[in-house]
Amino acid sequence: MRKEKKIPEPNPLFLERMQEIFNSEKDYKEYLEILKHKPSKSIRCNTLKVSPEKLKKKLESYGWKLVQPWEEYPEVMVIDCELEPGELGRSLEHLLGYYYIQELASMLPIIALKPKENDVILDLCAAPGSKTTQAAAEAKNTGLIIANELSMGRIKILASNLERCGVTNTIITKKEGAALSKRFKKQNLKFDKILVDAPCSGEGTLRSKYKTHGMWNIKTIMSLPRIQKSLFLESFKILKVGGEIIYSTCTHAPEENESVVSAILNELGDRIKIEKIKIPVTTRKGLTKWKNDEYNKGVELACRVYPQDNDTDGFFLSKFTKLK
Amino acid sequence: MRPPEFKILNPKEKKEVENKLKLQFGIDHISGTVLQRGAERLFLFRGELDYNHIKEIEDNVPVERIGIYFAKHAHDSIRLSIEGVQALKDQITKNIIELNEEDSKTWMYGEEVQIETGKKCYVVIKHKDYFLGCGKASEKKISNFIPKSRRLRNKNIIK
Numbered sequence: 001m002r003k004e005k006k007i008p009e010p011n012p013l014f015l016e017r018m019q020e021i022f023n024s025e026k027d028y029k030e031y032l033e034i035l036k037h038k039p040s041k042s043i044r045c046n047t048l049k050v051s052p053e054k055l056k057k058k059l060e061s062y063g064w065k066l067v068q069p070w071e072e073y074p075e076v077m078v079i080d081c082e083l084e085p086g087e088l089g090r091s092l093e094h095l096l097g098y099y100y101i102q103e104l105a106s107m108l109p110i111i112a113l114k115p116k117e118n119d120v121i122l123d124l125c126a127a128p129g130s131k132t133t134q135a136a137a138e139a140k141n142t143g144l145i146i147a148n149e150l151s152m153g154r155i156k157i158l159a160s161n162l163e164r165c166g167v168t169n170t171i172i173t174k175k176e177g178a179a180l181s182k183r184f185k186k187q188n189l190k191f192d193k194i195l196v197d198a199p200c201s202g203e204g205t206l207r208s209k210y211k212t213h214g215m216w217n218i219k220t221i222m223s224l225p226r227i228q229k230s231l232f233l234e235s236f237k238i239l240k241v242g243g244e245i246i247y248s249t250c251t252h253a254p255e256e257n258e259s260v261v262s263a264i265l266n267e268l269g270d271r272i273k274i275e276k277i278k279i280p281v282t283t284r285k286g287l288t289k290w291k292n293d294e295y296n297k298g299v300e301l302a303c304r305v306y307p308q309d310n311d312t313d314g315f316f317l318s319k320f321t322k323l324k
Numbered sequence: 325m326r327p328p329e330f331k332i333l334n335p336k337e338k339k340e341v342e343n344k345l346k347l348q349f350g351i352d353h354i355s356g357t358v359l360q361r362g363a364e365r366l367f368l369f370r371g372e373l374d375y376n377h378i379k380e381i382e383d384n385v386p387v388e389r390i391g392i393y394f395a396k397h398a399h400d401s402i403r404l405s406i407e408g409v410q411a412l413k414d415q416i417t418k419n420i421i422e423l424n425e426e427d428s429k430t431w432m433y434g435e436e437v438q439i440e441t442g443k444k445c446y447v448v449i450k451h452k453d454y455f456l457g458c459g460k461a462s463e464k465k466i467s468n469f470i471p472k473s474r475r476l477r478n479k480n481i482i483k
Contacts, residue, residue, distance in 0.1 A: 049410070092432060095474050096410070096454065118372065144371040146381075155388050160473060163392045163407050168356060169371035171381065172389035183384045189377075 008213040010035070014203070021252055021287070030308040039207050039312055041088060043099040044107060044130075045075040046165050047137045050098045052077070058093060069104070070280040075137070076107060097164040102130045103208060104281070105305050105315040109197055109248045110134040112277045112319050118143040119192040122184075124177040124235055127154035129161035131197060136167040145170040146191075148180050178227075181234035190240045198228040200249035200256050204314025207307055221253045228260045236268065239322045244275070248317045252304070254290035257316040261286065261302055262295035264320075274298040275319040282309040286318070329382060330359040330367065330390050332375055341366065341395070344402045348446055350417030359390055366402075368394040368411060403446055406457035406474055413455045419447045421466065423456075431456055434475040437466045 015032075022028045045052040052074040056066050065081040068074050077099075079088065088094065088101055110131050115121055115138040123132045126147035135145055147162070147170050149155045155174055162170055173180060177196075184190075201221050202212045232247050239245050247264070249256050265274060277283075286302030288295050302318035333341065338358045345351035356370035357378075369391030373381075381387060394408030404412070427437050428451035441447065443461040450456065457474075459466040 090477055092454065092476065095432070095476065096456075097407075120372070141370060142372065144373050159389045162389070164474070166392065166407055166410055168368055168391045168411065170389075170391070171369075171371065171373070171378075171387060173381070174386045174388050180385060187380055187384055189381070 008210060010206075010213055011216050013218060014216050018252065021254065021290075027306070027308065031306065034308045034311070035206055037207065039103060039307070041079040041083070042102060042104045042107075043077050043079070043088070044102045044134060044137075045077065045099050046097055046133065047075055048141055048166050049096070050093075055093060055098055058098075059091070062091070072280060073107075073111065076104070078104070095164075097166055100130060100133055100161070100165060102134070103205075103313050104310070105204065105250070105312040106130055107134060108279050108281065108305065108315055108317055109195055109246050110138060111279050112317055113193055113195055113244060113246045115139045115143075115193055120190070121145045122191045122194045122235065122238070123147045124180070124194065124196050124231060125149065125199060126172070127151065127158040129158040129165075131195060132158070132170060133161060133165040133167055135195070136162075136165070136169055139169065141167065141169045143169060143192075146173060147171070148173045148175060148177060150174065150176055177231045178234040181231075181238050184238045185234075190238055190243075192240055192243050194235050194239050194243070194245040196228075196232050196235055196245065196247045198224075198231055198247065198249050198256070198260075200224060200228070200251040201253055202250055203252045204250040204305075204307070204316070206314075208313055221251075221255050225255050225260050225263075228256055229263055232260065232264055233267070236264075236272070236320075236322065241322050241324055243322050245320050245322070246317060247320070248315065250313060250315055252306075252314050252316070254287050257304075257318075258286045258288070258290065258295050258299040258302060259293065261299045261318050265296040265298045271322065271324050273321045273323055274301045275321055276301050277303050277317055277319050279303065279317070281305055281312065284309075286316075328362045330361050330378075330387065332378065333358045333360060333366075341402060344400075345395075345404075345412070348401060349404070349412075349415075349419055349448060351412050351415040353415070354412070356391070364396040364398070365393055366395040366397070367391045368408070398446070401446055403460075403469065404448070404458040406470060409448055409455045409457050413448075416448050416455075419443065419445060419461075420450050421447045421459075421461065422450045425451070427451075428454075428456060429476070431459070431466075431468060432470065432476040434468055434470050434472065436468055438464060439466065440464050441466065
């Protein structure tokens with residue numbers, strides 16, 4: 001059952017852009033409607049510490065109702081009942097690191113990246129650690145994860161989450177992402193898998209974080225792609241040949257999504273291949289045209305995740321393989 | 325000011341930590357690399373990266389954390405952190421104090437537990453199949469070291 005809350009009035013320019021992105025009155029209306037509701041609360045069982053079956057049984061003994069929405073991923077659970085404010089984060093199981101509170105859409109990049117045992121992984125913009133802890137669980141705490149973050153305040157949260165979840169295969173570094181990749185290139189440190197979950201304008205999180213409404217700014221959207229592209233291109237240099245890299249954001253803005261992906265595909269040519277992504281939600285194809293720009297046709301393989309399709313936050317994902 | 329660098333314990337230093345843990349808790353072996361930061365804090369890293377590569381990364385990039393904080397030197401003993409207890413729980417055979425439901429709530433609330441254990445040493449706290457960290461037993465109580473961020477705020481949550 002979803003509670004309706006009074007939300008701030010969205011910026012008119014934002015709404016105009018969303019209407020243009022959807023290019024469908026039905027989609028746009030459904031989007032506006034779902035914006036009024038918070039997404040369902042969800043958790044990810046930390047399989048480093050406990051099995052999904054055992055955790056579910058324990059949490060159900062508290063009277064909680066849990067649904068496992070994705071058959072292939074039993075560790076993912078949606079809370080299908082009303083909890084007291086903050087109750088999810090105050091249980092003994094949470095304090096012991098048996099689960100991580102994580103929005104469903106935020107789980108998708110690691111599901112798409114498919115970390116496996118002994119992989120060497122770089123999580124370039126890692127805080128607060130939801131995806132790092134997920135990758136560590138997938139890799140069964142083997143191999144190596146470098147979790148990078150620039151902000152010291154956010155590193156503290158990252159470290160605390162990694163510790164709570166018992167993640168022992170990770171090194172936390174503090175450096176601007178592109179500069180970090182340059183250093184690792186000098187060291188000849190290469191990765192099997194890289195996640196570039198880039199800093200973005202956060203339009204997809206409007207349902208979860210109402211404050212995003214007040215922070216929305218077209219100037220931010222115009223200034224971020226340069227940074228996002230640089231993060232990707234520098235980290236691509238330290239990806240092993242045959243290695244895989246995810247570029248994702250939690251925004252709908254094509255400037256930060258398809259425009260970046262198109263520029264990457266055009267610049268890297270035959271050194272890179274964009275991949276089809278298999279994730280357990282309804283997705284839409286990447287846009288090939290926005291305003292006056294036509295994008296590389298490859299962007300169609302990128303995935304747009306819309307809140308009204310899945311009762312999640314909004315997200316954008318693209319996956320690539322390094323060919324040479 | 326930057327925090328002190330991580331020092332990777334050499335085999336002899338690691339063995340000294342293991343010997344203490346064997347004596348205190350019956351722990352035979354710590355798999356992975358043990359690192360020390362500052363005078364007391366010990367970290368456990370199980371990633372696949374050898375000594376030289378860790379040093380090379382540290383020389384080139386600010387490293388904030390390697391693995392997890394799992395224990396600290398406390399005089400002649402080793403005090404395990406809550407995560408250290410969980411990481412090594414399968415090997416812990418000695419100095420385990422099993423608390424009842426009421427006392428385990430008190431413990432997770434961050435308070436001393438007023439019970440006589442007959443021990444004067446660090447003990448591992450357990451309730452059912454939950455390992456709840458490490459405390460120091462004295463005459464009539466167990467002192468609590470659960471960090472604030474890992475404490476319960478509502479005693480009614482453990483069932």
